[in-house]
Amino acid sequence: MTDTSLAPASSTPGSRSRSLLELDPHTKKRNAAEARFRVYGIVAIGIGLFFLVALLYSILSNGLTAFYQTSVTLEVPLVQTEIDAAEKSVVKTSKYRDMIAAVLVQKMEQAGVATSMKSKELLQILSAGAPGTLRDHVLSHPEQIGTTATFDFLASSRVDGYLKGRVTRAALAEDKNLSAAHLDIIDQLVEKGIVEKGFNWNFIFGSDASDSRPEQAGIGVSMIGSLFMMLVVLVLSLPIGVAASIYLEEFAPKNRWTDLIEVNISNLAAVPSIVFGILGLSAFIQFAHLPQSAPLVGGLVLTLMTLPTIIISTRASLKSVPPSIRDAALGIGASKMQSVFHHVLPLAMPGILTGTIIGLAQALGETAPLLLIGMVGFIASEFPDGVFDGFLAPNSAMPAQIYEWAKRADPAFYERAWGGIIILLVFLMIMNIVAIILRRRFERRW
Amino acid sequence: MKFKTLVSVAALAAAATAVAGSAQARDQIQVAGSSTVLPYASIVAEAFGENTDFPTPVVESGGSSAGLKKFCEGVGENTIDVANASRKIKDKEIAACAEAGVKDIIEVRIGYDGIVFASQKDGPAFTAFTPSDWFNALGAKVLKDGQLVDNPNATWADANGELPAVEISAFIPGTKHGTREVFEEKVLKAGCEETGALKAMVDGGMSEKDAEKACMAVRTDGKSVDIDGDYTETLARIDANKNGVGVFGLAFYENNTDKLKVATMSGVTPSTATIASGEYPVSRPLYFYVKKAHIGVIPGLKEYAQFFVSDELAGSEGPLAQYGLVSDPELAATQAAVEAEETLK
The missing domain is CATH 3.40.190.10 (Periplasmic binding protein-like II)
Known part of the structure; x- marks a missing residue:
């Protein structure tokens, strides 16, 4: 009533006749603010996407070449007397090397590739691991002695780099491991089909190799190490984390003590992971005398790191179960424990599993604590024999192996480090996709 | 059902830990x-x-x-x-x-x-160094016109007229590396003696020991950067900085000859031969x-x-x-x- 009488006095005469479709200055301002905000949001996402694409591009462009490897096909006659002589010497592989050298020289003559190089120099196109490959084959296939076996020996890292475009003739000017003359030979051998690039299964399933033969290094053993560590983390942190959160959320009285515990759990989630490494070193290795570099110890350390994440996500998903479910269960005569385990926990399970998988993914990519418990170096060189060894024998983990490769001098290891990142990312992506699927399919909303 | 699984999983975990105890x-x-x-x-x-x-x-x-x-x-x-x-x-x-x-x-x-001094392959012509050059370029206090002063040299040419006139930017191993000790001992201290700075310090009233320590002090105005990581980090820094000069191990250099150019030290080219014979001074x-x-x-x-x-x-x-x-x-x-x-x- 007062409005009608006040309206003509307070507003301009035209305001009454203004259409709803015509915006007043205040609305315009609000709309502009909203439009600006949307632009900010899009720009923010754009920047994020740009960096994601740049990151993926650099990872893929540097790492994809690690999945291809150059090899040299040679037919080596396995002669009983030569093998006996080799097995008697101190450094047995050096005799096997001579056998390979003879075959290589012969093969080149057959192929019509002329060279003035001595056989020792010529051998630089092959991996230093070739004699070991030959010897392993002879020892595991004694029945083939007396016949001629065909081998795909790995080419040396520089030959491999040449075929991948990483090494050029100019770059070899001062290199003592390979010369431009070798590359001329390689060009001819490639033409004859003796030197070929193939998919590098050894990179995915093989073991680490020393600095002198990067072409032989693979991430397989450290993948096994990561697997055993994740088993330890899962088996320990899931029950402990879930039990702790059920107690805290459903049973514990709300008092100063539980508040204190709650604050500390949140604090622990923010503690830098290296701190857990120091703790693991002193508690598990120096005090409990668990073996060094063992995946078990790595798993225990990562468990400590993952627990807070799991507890926090479990409590959140328990909290999101509506109280009416609990009340209904209690109302029909269930005990507190029955109401929790029969009704609340099953409903909270998808959330708990999602939290656990995300916690595991975080643990899988963690390197810092592993540095302190001796998992970086030349560790992942042999596959563990059996499950028991898998937990206790020294091993590395994927991120630790990547870190180690990135440190090594030969640029071929650098390529492998990027390749390792691709494999690690694939694992992380699978885990995160599983977490999303679990959440989408099983989560109930109220 | 779920509870039972949880309990059995926990028991399994406990068993695993117990087994590990008896390594x-x-x-x-x-x-x-x-x-x-x-x-x-x-x-x-x-x-x-x-x-x-x-x-x-x-x-x-x-x-x-x-x-x-x-x-x-x-x-x-x-x-x-x-x-x-x-x-x-x-x-x-x-x-x-x-x-x-x-x-x-x-x-x-x-x-x-062997410890070698290398720079970008296509960078300025850092081809010959002496310990004195490094001391004059990196020492905290150097001798200038007979006076001990805080290092005023901004370019390598200031340290030695024969070196390229580009800004000093050196990447040396951090103090946690064993290589740093050798660098201080065989390059900085040697350079300190060669340039006469050591004598000037002792004459100025310093004890022999303090003077040696002062010789090995590195300037802190950003011209010299400590690398606490590995040689790969030093290489990355050199890659990004045309004028950078870095300290590497011989083996690392030999694996990266396509990116690095090595300099002689007191006229000797580093190689396994010159180091074995003792001609090349910086080795350990x-x-x-x-x-x-x-x-x-x-x-x-x-x-x-x-x-x-x-x-x-x-x-x-x-x-x-x-x-x-x-x-x-x-x-x-x-x-x-x-x-x-x-x-x-």
Whole structure:
């Protein structure tokens, strides 16, 4: 009533006749603010996407070449007397090397590739691991002695780099491991089909190799190490984390003590992971005398790191179960424990599993604590024999192996480090996709 | 149902931990220490696993000091067997070892490591250095017109007229590296003496010891950058900075000759030959230390030590020399000492 009488006095005469479709200055301002905000949001996402694409591009462009490897096909006659002589010497592989050298020289003559190089120099196109490959084959296939076996020996890292475009003739000017003359030979051998690039299964399933033969290094053993560590983390942190959160959320009285515990759990989630490494070193290795570099110890350390994440996500998903479910269960005569385990926990399970998988993914990519418990170096060189060894024998983990490769001098290891990142990312992506699927399919909303 | 699974999972976990507590006898040699020795030790470990019936030894990195500290933790399967070091063990460390029960230590010198000075392949012509150049470029206090002053040199040409006139930007190993010690000792201190700064300091009333310390102090105005990471980090810095000059190990340089150009030191080009003959001034011996008490307990330990210093590996034609180790001219004496299990002192 007062409005009608006040309206003509307070507003301009035209305001009454203004259409709803015509915006007043205040609305315009609000709309502009909203439009600006949307632009900010899009720009923010754009920047994020740009960096994601740049990151993926650099990872893929540097790492994809690690999945291809150059090899040299040679037919080596396995002669009983030569093998006996080799097995008697101190450094047995050096005799096997001579056998390979003879075959290589012969093969080149057959192929019509002329060279003035001595056989020792010529051998630089092959991996230093070739004699070991030959010897392993002879020892595991004694029945083939007396016949001629065909081998795909790995080419040396520089030959491999040449075929991948990483090494050029100019770059070899001062290199003592390979010369431009070798590359001329390689060009001819490639033409004859003796030197070929193939998919590098050894990179995915093989073991680490020393600095002198990067072409032989693979991430397989450290993948096994990561697997055993994740088993330890899962088996320990899931029950402990879930039990702790059920107690805290459903049973514990709300008092100063539980508040204190709650604050500390949140604090622990923010503690830098290296701190857990120091703790693991002193508690598990120096005090409990668990073996060094063992995946078990790595798993225990990562468990400590993952627990807070799991507890926090479990409590959140328990909290999101509506109280009416609990009340209904209690109302029909269930005990507190029955109401929790029969009704609340099953409903909270998808959330708990999602939290656990995300916690595991975080643990899988963690390197810092592993540095302190001796998992970086030349560790992942042999596959563990059996499950028991898998937990206790020294091993590395994927991120630790990547870190180690990135440190090594030969640029071929650098390529492998990027390749390792691709494999690690694939694992992380699978885990995160599983977490999303679990959440989408099983989560109930109220 | 769910509860039962949880309980059984927890029981399994407890069992796993209990099993681990009673760790079985270790049959794998464990080595830790210097990251400079790591490549050589891993080449040997790989060949050892390949050529013998023993499992491949495990070689951890972490630095000489950390390795020796671990080595001196005590005797027993839970401690490491071999420590790699890019410097000699200190008396303090020997005492710490003895206190923990590690009394008999076998010292094995495997060869020498050269330290080289390199810059971007296509960068300015840093081709010849002397210790004096480095001291004049990096020293905290240098001699200028007969006066000791805070380092005023902004370009390498200020330090030595024959060097390129580009801004000084040097990447040197951080203080936690064993390489830094050698750099200070053989380059900065030598340069300090050559330029006469040491004499000026002593004349100025400093004690000999303080003056030497002052000689090894590096300027802190950002022209010299400490690299605490590995040589790969130094390489990345040089890659990004045309005028950068870095300190590398010989083996690292030889693996990256496509990106780096090495400079001579006092007119000598670094190579395994010039280092072995002692002509090239900046080098240091590399060692590994073996716990004698573990020989006979850990299978293959003595064989590993013998294998390491055998002519086939550590000799001048072996894979270690191929990778960049300067083989020891007195290798035969080392082999005999390992054979006899000669301990320190």
